[in-house]
Amino acid sequence: MKPEKQYPSEVYLNGKWLKHDEAFVSVFDRAFMFGDGIYEVTPFYSGKPFLLKEHLKRLKYCLDEIQIKFDPFALQETMLEAISRAGLNEADAAVYIQVSRGAATRSHFVPEKIETTVLLYAFPVTLKGFEKKSWEVMATEDKRWHRCDIKSTALLANVMANEEAIAAGFAENLLVRKGYFTEGSHSSLFFVKYGVVHTHPEGQKILSGITRAEVINICTDLNIKVVEKAVHIDELVEVEEIFVTGTTTQIIPISSITHKNKKVYTARKDSVTKKLQEIFIKRTREKLT
Numbered sequence: 001m002k003p004e005k006q007y008p009s010e011v012y013l014n015g016k017w018l019k020h021d022e023a024f025v026s027v028f029d030r031a032f033m034f035g036d037g038i039y040e041v042t043p044f045y046s047g048k049p050f051l052l053k054e055h056l057k058r059l060k061y062c063l064d065e066i067q068i069k070f071d072p073f074a075l076q077e078t079m080l081e082a083i084s085r086a087g088l089n090e091a092d093a094a095v096y097i098q099v100s101r102g103a104a105t106r107s108h109f110v111p112e113k114i115e116t117t118v119l120l121y122a123f124p125v126t127l128k129g130f131e132k133k134s135w136e137v138m139a140t141e142d143k144r145w146h147r148c149d150i151k152s153t154a155l156l157a158n159v160m161a162n163e164e165a166i167a168a169g170f171a172e173n174l175l176v177r178k179g180y181f182t183e184g185s186h187s188s189l190f191f192v193k194y195g196v197v198h199t200h201p202e203g204q205k206i207l208s209g210i211t212r213a214e215v216i217n218i219c220t221d222l223n224i225k226v227v228e229k230a231v232h233i234d235e236l237v238e239v240e241e242i243f244v245t246g247t248t249t250q251i252i253p254i255s256s257i258t259h260k261n262k263k264v265y266t267a268r269k270d271s272v273t274k275k276l277q278e279i280f281i282k283r284t285r286e287k288l289t
């Protein structure tokens with residue numbers, strides 16, 4: 001089932017608030033021509049930001065990596081205004097930010113003088129952890145580039161992987177590089193093996209998920225051991241629980257994995273995932289910084 005989202009009524013574009021159908025960017029914008037831009041999705045619970053600094057820090061890191069000069073910390077007030085203008089002050093929501101390098105005549109060379117295109121808007125999010133559901137997923141080869149730590153708007157490989165999963169009736173596609181799981185097409189990935197939580201180490205093969213980091217913090221607080229080491233597809237026989245995390249995903253258990261038309265994993269337990277969901281949801285209510 002494909003989730004249908006509505007356009008936000010208003011968007012912030014380069015300093016102005018505009019109706020969504022009156023906001024336009026140049027056809028020569030480099031995000032349109034080259035995918036030359038960075039994005040970020042920050043959650044707001046009951047109208048208040050959650051892990052805001054961490055999200056803005058990652059956005060700054062990504063902008064620095066591709067050498068776009070822009071200070072995302074200057075957008076904090078605008079993010080709050082987006083929530084308020086969308087009438088989401090009491091609701092669970094997220095703010096989407098996209099910073100593109102800007103418009104210029106098409107060339108691989110980046111001109112010295114170019115103005116960034118900044119787009120920002122708020123949209124409602126449902127706390128999925130409360131829904132107590134699990135996902136049946138598939139696994140496929142990770143065909144993305146070698147800088148998955150950069151949250152680039154060039155998401156074609158992620159979109160193709162996700163579409164492949166949806167077309168086959170699965171909720172997500174878990175990506176595998178040389179036999180090792182990296183992450184989901186739009187989520188971070190965790191395994192529980194002999195009671196120990198495993199996840200791919202940070203680096204250029206995965207996005208440094210903000211929810212991932214929060215889940216690791218929760219594990220530490222609960223005295224659950226975490227090993228940041230990639231899990232091989234052949235190790236699935238030893239795995240008890242698998243879950244994915246993300247800003248809009250929160251924490252969702254995986255009930256099965258299908259790989260090359262064969263079911264290669266069926267969940268054996270759910271206690272660690274349930275505990276983490278419970279504490280995570282509590283934190284979204286308490287830790288509003």
Ligand code: PDD
Binds near residue numbers: 158246
């Ligand atoms: N996606 N890995 C990938 C490839 C992702 O696209 C995402 C999130 C995550 C989780 O990161 P975080 O916990 O910081 O949201 C991991 C976002 C929400 C998106 O593309 O809409």
